[in-house]
Amino acid sequence: MTYCCGILVKDGLVMIADTRTNAGLDNISTFRKLHIFNQPGDRIMAVASAGNLAISQSVLSTLSEGLENPTTGELETLLNAPTMFQAAQRIGRAIRHVNASEGKALEAEDINFDVSFLFGGQIKGAKMRLFMIYPAGNFIECTVDTPYLQIGEHKYGKPVLDRAMHYDVELYEALKTGLISMDSTMRSNIGVGLPIDVLVVRTDVCDADLNHRIEAGEPYFHDLRSRWSAALRAAHQNIPRPPYKKDN
């Protein structure tokens, strides 16, 4: 399982991904799911992946080697994409390319072609953008009305985002909310786990403001988890009991 969340606010972009993978409950490993493509000052892009690890890794390797454009003959990668939109299209094409070569064999083994990506970043002179890319290679873009996108196990971590996230939230407040969302997910699904990779990018800087891995036992995240738990307990206790009477 996986949980990744991308948040796009006025001040910039936050991307958060866990690192737990499992091939059955009896085969759990740690793999990085947040991949950063950076030419400081010119462009920064990040891809977070969910779904079948063999597929997502193949898509990323295909993008790193470059996918030949049939018209121009150019090897297309993320780092030479002219715009974020065209870069998202390239991820879509890479997914379709992998599906064309692997899909049939996976289907024969009853394995779904299950993969999805968050793709965020900024190219100098253009807007910061965030996309969610589906297994068919199509995608949607994050807008100001709902300034976040999620892939993987999204339900447990969605309520706190719905309540607290809006476009004007300060960048590190957005990171905090994203971490609470990750905490809620980890508590309810053991398929999502530490360490957590975090990327924070400030608008118009085209470089990472923070590229950090939160390991188990890290004091701030540990404190965030205990405070959130204690506050929820208190919130719960402070609500009065139902006043309903028998057959009321």
Next chain:
Amino acid sequence: MTYCCGILVKDGLVMIADTRTNAGLDNISTFRKLHIFNQPGDRIMAVASAGNLAISQSVLSTLSEGLENPTTGELETLLNAPTMFQAAQRIGRAIRHVNASEGKALEAEDINFDVSFLFGGQIKGAKMRLFMIYPAGNFIECTVDTPYLQIGEHKYGKPVLDRAMHYDVELYEALKTGLISMDSTMRSNIGVGLPIDVLVVRTDVCDADLNHRIEAGEPYFHDLRSRWSAALRAAHQNIPRPPYKKDN
């Protein structure tokens, strides 16, 4: 969509069910999903249903008419079941009976045989019990370690139950937690909605302590929702911002 939750604590049983049904997003209705079978002082049983409404209603009608026991010829219903375990088995048999007569035709229309039930209650002289019954007619029973069961859209409402529910919680505290769980679900899934039906049964009474419908605008539930929202907002604000520094 549906959310139903059953909670079994030392003091008794709480069952909560929403009433929203939908055949597509453009066809939303209100149907009771919490059904009570009561012979006050002798037995009280409640069935909450999720899944395909035609199937769950057929199962309940089959149980009300009685399913003939091929060995004894007796018409078996919930009200003449000797034990809660045997009553749960009868629900399972009714599901299989409906599947045998309807399943093929549904499959031809690409409709899943999707139905599940919570079944709780007590027969005089025996224990209060709570079961979750699957589409195949098999079932699990609630135990003290995890004193609740859910059907339908269970994820949004699970975290608060995991944090706050244990076997020694007072009965109306359990109801309160169940209502917070329902609130969390309704906020994140518009397929779950008011009114909410609630049943509270005290251990060894074999009658309803509370059999209540919470309608939209009811003051206590409205207050619970605002208090929970405000407390979550405050909890969130009181957590310090991440102290991480650039490339820390």
